[in-house]
Each structure stands twice: as structure tokens, then as C-alpha cells.
């Protein structure tokens with residue numbers, strides 16, 4: 001039977017598609033098997049650029065294979081923790097990123113013990129917020145069905161609920177009927193005209 005719930009990975013991509021244009025620079029904070037990296041590379045086109053982070057070589061190899069099969073080369077794959085974003089990205093990009101996607105957890109089909117962690121995810125999110133351009137968008141997909149995901153939610157929810165006057169933070173398509181539903185948050189930096197007065 002088909003699940004009545006729309007995959008939040010698809011919803012996240014739709015949101016990002018509306019915020020990103022050809023020529024933009026964007027970040028995939030968790031490359032994994034490269035589905036989001038490929039999507040981002042197509043969105044920004046050959047004049048844009050994608051920086052994709054993952055701590056695992058296996059994930060980056062999987063992402064590289066996917067990109068190669070589509071002949072897409074305007075992507076820099078970084079084997080680094082996304083909490084090192086500020087020192088891994090070119091300094092000139094600060095305040096210029098059009099989008100950053102976080103799809104938390106472990107590599108599907110891979111080693112489950114290598115998973116995103118509450119404190120480093122929080123640092124990476126805070127960095128991405130600082131590096132986002134006005135009007136830019138971060139998507140954060142959190143899975144609470146496993147222990148580390150539950151801890152991530154416990155750290156991220158209070159942060160997302162704090163006042164962030166420069167940002168509009170919204171939970172998208174909540175699915176309270178489900179047990180341990182995945183949670184998708186959109187974090188948009190308000191455009192200049194909204195913050196100017």
C-alpha cells in the first residue's frame with residue numbers, strides 16, 4: 001500500500017527549487033548517496049556551484065558516481081564535518097549562499113553508527129544561517145526514530161524556537177499522526193526589504 005505521506009525529501013527539494021536560481025552557490029551539508037547534491041547541481045546549472053559535505057568516503061564516492069552518470073562537474077565534494085563549514089568554504093561566499101540542505105542521520109544502506117550528531121549539527125546550522133544571503137533558504141530534515149535523531153531533535157527544536165529576527169522559521173508538512181515522524185524545517189533569511197525597517 002502506498003504511504004499517505006509525501007516524502008519530506010521531495011518537499012525539501014521543492015522548497016529549495018523556489019529559492020535557487022541558475023548561477024547560484026549552494027551547500028549540501030550531508031551528501032549521502034548524492035540525491036540532493038544532484039538535485040542542487042541541476043538547479044544551479046553549469047554557471048553555479050555546489051559544495052557537498054560528508055564525513056564518509058563511501059558517501060562521497062556514491063555521490064561522485066551519481067554526478068558522473070549525469071555528466072555534472074560543477075560540484076566540490078568535501079570529506080569534512082559540516083560543522084567545519086566556515087573554514088571549508090571560500091571566505092568570499094559568506095553571506096552569499098542561496099541555499100543549504102541538511103538531511104540528517106546515517107547513510108542509507110551504509111554504516112548506521114556514522115550519523116549526524118546534535119552539537120555539530122547545531123554548529124553547522126548556525127554557520128549556514130550566517131553564510132546565507134538575504135532571501136536564501138536552509139532545509140533541515142530531522143529523523144527522530146533513532147536515538148541520536150531524538151537527541152538532535154531535543155537540541156535543535158529549542159534553537160529553532162528561539163527568536164531569530166532575521167529569519168522566518170517554519171515547520172513544513174508536520175505529520176503528528178505518525179509515530180516518530182520525520183520533521184522538516186524551512187529556515188529562510190528574510191529579504192533585505194523586510195529587515196530594513
Ligand SMILES: C[S@@+](CC[C@H](N)C(=O)[O-])C[C@H]1O[C@@H](n2cnc3c(N)ncnc32)[C@H](O)[C@@H]1O
Nearest residue numbers: 030032033034035036054055081082103107116
Ligand atoms: C541521510 S544521509 C543524507 C542523504 C543525502 N542527502 C542524499 O540525498 O542521498 C546523511 C549523511 O550525513 C553524513 N554525515 C554524518 N555526520 C556528518 C557530519 N558531521 N558532517 C557531514 N556529514 C555527515 C552521513 O555520513 C550520511 O551520509
